[in-house]
Amino acid sequence: MFSHIRNILLCTLLLLSLPAIDTYATHVYGTAKEYANSELIFYRYQDRITYIKEEVFRLKIDSEGKFEADFGVDMVTYIFAEFGIYYVYFYAEPNGNYELILPEYIEKTDGDLFNPYFQPTEMQLGIKGMKNTDLNYLIMDFDYYYNRYFDLKMEELYINGLKSDVDTFINNINARYKKYDNPYFQQYRRYRIAALKNMATKSEYESALVYSYYSNKDILYDNPAYMDLFNSIYHNYFDNYLVSPGGADLYRVITYGHSISLLHKLIGSNPKHKRKQFRELVMLKGINDAFGNDNLQWLPLLLTLDSLYITTEYPIHQQIAQNIADNSLTMAKGTVALPFELPDTLGNMMSLTDFRGKYLYLQFANTQSYSSAAEFDVLKRIYDRYKGLCLFVTILTDTDKDKARKFIASKSLNWTFLFAKANDKVLSDYKVSAFPTYYLIDPYGMLVMSPAPSPTENFEKYLFKIIENKKKK
Numbered sequence: 001m002f003s004h005i006r007n008i009l010l011c012t013l014l015l016l017s018l019p020a021i022d023t024y025a026t027h028v029y030g031t032a033k034e035y036a037n038s039e040l041i042f043y044r045y046q047d048r049i050t051y052i053k054e055e056v057f058r059l060k061i062d063s064e065g066k067f068e069a070d071f072g073v074d075m076v077t078y079i080f081a082e083f084g085i086y087y088v089y090f091y092a093e094p095n096g097n098y099e100l101i102l103p104e105y106i107e108k109t110d111g112d113l114f115n116p117y118f119q120p121t122e123m124q125l126g127i128k129g130m131k132n133t134d135l136n137y138l139i140m141d142f143d144y145y146y147n148r149y150f151d152l153k154m155e156e157l158y159i160n161g162l163k164s165d166v167d168t169f170i171n172n173i174n175a176r177y178k179k180y181d182n183p184y185f186q187q188y189r190r191y192r193i194a195a196l197k198n199m200a201t202k203s204e205y206e207s208a209l210v211y212s213y214y215s216n217k218d219i220l221y222d223n224p225a226y227m228d229l230f231n232s233i234y235h236n237y238f239d240n241y242l243v244s245p246g247g248a249d250l251y252r253v254i255t256y257g258h259s260i261s262l263l264h265k266l267i268g269s270n271p272k273h274k275r276k277q278f279r280e281l282v283m284l285k286g287i288n289d290a291f292g293n294d295n296l297q298w299l300p301l302l303l304t305l306d307s308l309y310i311t312t313e314y315p316i317h318q319q320i321a322q323n324i325a326d327n328s329l330t331m332a333k334g335t336v337a338l339p340f341e342l343p344d345t346l347g348n349m350m351s352l353t354d355f356r357g358k359y360l361y362l363q364f365a366n367t368q369s370y371s372s373a374a375e376f377d378v379l380k381r382i383y384d385r386y387k388g389l390c391l392f393v394t395i396l397t398d399t400d401k402d403k404a405r406k407f408i409a410s411k412s413l414n415w416t417f418l419f420a421k422a423n424d425k426v427l428s429d430y431k432v433s434a435f436p437t438y439y440l441i442d443p444y445g446m447l448v449m450s451p452a453p454s455p456t457e458n459f460e461k462y463l464f465k466i467i468e469n470k471k472k473k
Contacts, residue, residue, distance in 0.1 A: 025070055025071075025072060025095060026070065026071055026072065026073055026092050026093070026094065026095060026096045026097075026098075027068065027069075027070050027096070027097045027098070028057075028059070028067075028068065028069050028070075028071075028092075028098045028099075028100050029066075029067065029068035029069075029098075029099055029100070030066075030067055030068075030099050030100045030101065030102065030128070031064070031065050031066050031067070032061065032065050032067070032101075032102040032105075033064070033065035034065070034104070034105045035061045035065060035067075035102060035105055036061060036062065036063050036064065036065045037061065037062070037063055038061050039058055039059065039060050039061065040058070040059040040061070040081050040083055040102075041055055041058050041059075041081060041423060042055070042056050042057050042058070042059065042079050042080065042081045043055055043056055043079070043080055043081065044056050044077050044078065044079055044080075045078065045222075046319060046323055047221065047316070047319060047320045047323055048221065048222070048224070048227035048228075048231070049227075049231070049284060049285055049288050049320055049323070049324070050288060050320065050323040050324055050326075050327050052323045052326065052327065053080075053428075056071050056073075056077075056079055056092075057069045057070070057071040071092075073092050073093070073094055074094060075094065075222070076091055076092070076093050076135065076184045076222070077091070077092045077093075077222060078091055078222060078224060079091070079092045082120060082423065083105075083423070084105055084106050084107050084108060085106045085107070085108055085112065085120055085121050086103055086106075086120055086121050086122075086123065087120040087121065087122045087123075088102075088103065088122075088123055088124070088125045089122075089123075089124055089125065090124060090125040090127065090136055091135050091136050091139065091184075093135060098127050098136075099127060099128040099129060100125050100126070100127060100128075101125065101126030101127065101128055102125070103123060103125075108422070110368050110369075113366065113368075113369075113397070113422070113435075114366065114368075114369045114370075114371070114434075114435055124136070124139070124140050124143070133180060133182070135182055135184060135185055138177070138180055138182060138185040139185060139188060142173070142177060142185070142188070142189055142192070145173055145176070146173065146192055146196075149169050149173075150196075153165070153166070153169075157196075157199060157200055158199075161200050161201060161202060162200050162201060164200065166196065166197075166200045169196075170193055170196065170197070173189075173193070174189075174193065177189055184223065187220055187223055187225070187226065188223055188224070188225040188226075189225075190213075190225075191213065191220075191223065191225035191226045191228075191229050192225045194209060194212075194213050194229055195225070195228065195229045195232070197209070198229070198232075198233070203233075206233060207272060209233075210233065210272045211272060213229070214230065214272075214278060215271075215272050215273070215274070215275060215278060216275060219277060219278060219281060221316055230281070230285070231285065234282055234285045234286070235289065236289045236290075236293065237282060237285055237286040237289065238250060238254075238286035238287065238289065238290045238295075238296065239289065239290060239293050239295050239296075241286070242295050242296075246266070249266055250266060251296070253266055254296055254300050254301065254304050255296065255297060255300045256300075258300055258303040258304050258307060259307070260304065260307035260308050260310075260311050263283060263304065263308075264276070264279065264283075267279055267282060267283055267286075277314060277317075280308065280312055280314065280317050281317070281320075283308060284308070284317060284320050284321060284324065287301055287304060287305050287308075287324060288324045288327075291324070291327070291328045298328070301328075302325065302328065305321050305324055305325060306321075306325075308321055309321040309322065309325075330429070330431075331429075331430060331431055331439075331447065331450050332447070332450060333447055333448070333449065333450045334446060334447065335446070335447055335450075336445055336446060336447070337352060337362075337439065337441045337445050337446065337447050338352075338426075338429040338430065339351060339352050339353070340352055340395075340425075340426040340429070342395065342418040342419060342420055342424070342426065343418065343419055344416060344417060344418050344419075345401075345405055345408065345417050345419075350416070350418060352441075352445065353445070355391050355393060355416075355441075356443060356444070356445060357443050358389065358390055358391045358443055359389070359390040359391065359440060359441070359442055359443060359448070359463070359466065359467070360390070360391045360392075360393060360440070360441040360442075361382075361390055361391070361392050361393070361438065361439075361440055361452065361459070361463070362393050362394075362395070362438065362439045362440070362441060363375075363379070363392075363393070363394040363395065363436055363437070363438050364394075364395050364397070364420075364427070364430065364432045364435060364436060364437040364438075365394055365395070365396055365397075365435050365436040366396060366397045366398055366435045367396060367398055367403070367404050367407040367408075368398065369435045369436070371434075371435065371436060372435045372436045374456070375436050375454055375455050375456060376411055376413060377411075378455035378456050379392070379455045380411065380412070380413060381455075382455055382459065382460050382463070383413075383414070383415050385460070386460075386463060386467070387415070389467050390463060390467070391415075391416070392415035392416065393415065393416045393417075393418065394413075394415065394416070394417050394418070395417075395418045395419075395420050395426065396417055396418070396419055396420070397419075397420055397421070397422055397427070397435070398419070399422075401419055404417075404419075436454060437451055438451055438452040438453065438454055438459070439451055439452050440452040440462075440463070440466075448466065449462070
């Protein structure tokens with residue numbers, strides 16, 4: 001079984017390395033002068049359970065602010081990008097042609113950069129010349145009325161439920177959009193309304209809703225409305241199951257049996273989950289959420305996931321299982337630290353492999369962050385004591401590199417400093433959400449502490465113990 005777990009990643013890497021078949025050419029273009037000489041990366045979600053993102057195309061904006069790019073999609077695909085204070089998105093269709101209207105550029109403030117709870121401003125991208133029958137227009141228009149109602153009536157809806165005017169709103173908004181025959185939009189509308197109904201009834205009729213909207217319906221893997229409601233209904237499904245009357249059975253099946261057939265039988269005993277494809281999606285969601293809690297052990301969950309990966313007949317479920325495994329294994333203690341290649345203060349490119357042979361204390365920081373700056377003095381003392389036994393590397397996200405170099409010089413910080421941009425892959429790979437963040441990597445590139453304690457959290461004590469144990473061996 002362990003060989004299958006390893007092979008999950010290998011299979012996906014092989015698939016991703018194959019050349020894309022660009023049968024459906026979609027074109028985007030436009031002009032945005034304030035974005036001149038910049039590059040924006042647009043992504044899609046590989047699935048809407050793990051939300052692992054995958055690059056779709058890059059917009060290289062020239063000195064005049066002009067841009068264009070071609071990419072391939074074989075179905076309606078939700079495409080998004082993150083830059084400045086924004087999270088922007090649009091829906092790309094096969095053979096689509098879109099003149100994108102980028103929002104006025106606003107960079108994050110230092111407060112935004114160092115705030116781990118910062119939420120970007122979410123907006124649907126404008127598209128020049130849209131018709132009122134176009135998919136992007138329909139969703140934008142529907143979301144405007146839907147979100148306005150929700151914002152104005154949320155408290156009333158929560159308190160009064162069906163006694164509020166929710167039925168009137170649903171009837172009106174359904175009448176407004178029923179004449180449009182775009183199937184993707186109509187499904188989007190249907191599941192957004194279903195979510196509103198579920199909220200109004202305080203999930204009292206959730207089982208009936210699952211029967212009506214999920215049990216025997218096509219699975220809409222890339223439709224946000226379908227998957228948002230699904231994820232809400234099945235949030236922490238396994239963990240909630242454990243405290244139900246049948247919880248002991250689920251615990252035994254996963255912890256002792258790792259049997260996918262028994263799990264199918266158990267979850268399928270609920271009439272809502274009779275259909276195998278939907279039942280597997282429920283199981284994948286349950287396993288994914290259980291990895292984030294402590295009620296089921298990590299290894300039995302991974303073995304169960306491996307069994308599902310091997311036995312499923314649905315390629316998209318293999319992809320989701322792979323993504324769940326990647327999420328749970330990535331940056332876990334005892335796994336391989338993910339590679340990176342970044343410029344140092346002199347512009348020389350350095351990679352993680354350049355630091356093999358000794359323990360590596362890796363710091364992600366920003367010199368303009370108060371909490372980062374407060375750590376440097378303590379880190380300097382540790383570096384002075386252990387620089388012959390351990391390597392020290394700081395990855396900075398400072399936008400003003402000259403100012404950062406002056407800071408390094410003024411503090412006489414003599415270890416290696418590398419620079420990363422705010423959207424560099426290394427930050428998402430290493431799950432950096434706050435500054436500073438630390439990791440300890442062994443001489444062979446394996447994660448020893450993930451994350452590691454900071455210098456002010458007595459990291460030196462752990463480092464001393466590790467090095468002393470190594471000397472004894």
